[in-house]
Amino acid sequence: MKHIYTGKTKDVYALADGNYLLKFKDDVTGEDGKFDPGANTVGLTIEGAGRAGLKVTKFFFEILNARDIPTHYIDANIEDATMTVKPATAFGKGLEVICRYRAVGSFLRRYGMYAEEGQQLDAFVEVTLKDDLRQDPPISEDALDMLGILSKEEYKILKALTQKIGTIIKEELEKKDIELYDIKFEFGRIGADGQIALIDEISGGNMRAYKNGQYIEPLELEKLMLEA
Structure with missing residues (x-):
């Protein structure tokens, strides 16, 4: 196993069989000690956040794989806080795709008028x-196409996948009386044909979810979603 990359919330290792291992950490994004899924800096460390994020990620990826939605997920080891994934190629130097159901966060900051x-x-x-x-x-x-990051045809696939996956996750949360406000995804190309697939994770650290009008912290989301 060879260390490839140190990320904000995960480390990446190359495996001998050509797949990759993602090691989930307890660091979460935010600013001034407050969690924010849209932030691009590590804001704080929450004990147990890595395993909690992986449990939720495993839950959702297995639902998506069962519905034949393309992902990079192979399996997960909760005890070790690791996930085995297929190799994927990023779009350019990486894109984030947000699916929004309510106006909060950066959307509200930009379009508050x-x-x-x-x-x-x-x-x-x-x-x-x-x-x-x-x-x-x-x-x-248009800019994605002109800059050679993503063609217009690929954008249509990306958008359709984002909305389809977002709907599935939203419906699963609703079973626990949780409302999804927004969620952040990452996509890449996998396989010899470069199929567009969901990569990275699907956890409380990537979404804003509310219950009875109250924001749910990532660790609390895992408890609400997965405990009987």
């Missing part, structure tokens, strides 16, 4: 560049 806090949105898809230096700027379909 027109949007009210908590206003319902119709699975609005937003793509941003993974670029800490420029604070992850949003990018349009």
Whole structure:
């Protein structure tokens, strides 16, 4: 096993069989000691956050794989806080894709002249560049195509997958009376044909979810979702 990359919330290792191992850490993104799924810096460390994030990730990826939605997920070891995944190629230097159901966070900061806090949105898809230096700027379909990051045909696939996956996760949360406000995904190309697939993780650290109007912290989300 060879160490490849040290990330904010996960470390990446190459395995001898060509797959990769993701090691989940207890670091979460945020600012000033407060968790924020949209932040591009590590804000705090929460004991148990890595395993909690992996449990939720495993739960959702197994649902997606059972529905034949393309992902990089192979399996997970909760005790070791590791996930085995297929190799994937990023779009450019990496994209983040947000599916929004309510106006909060950076959407509200940008569009607050027109949007009210908590206003319902119709699975609005937003793509941003993974670029800490420029604070992850949003990018349009045309710009993605012109800059050679993602073709317009690929964008259509990406958007459709984002909304389909977002709906599945939203419906699963609703079974526990939890409302999904927004969720952040990452996609890449897998396999010889470069199929667009969901990569990275699907956890409380990637979403804003509320129950009875109260925000749910990542560790609490894992308990609500997975405990009987």
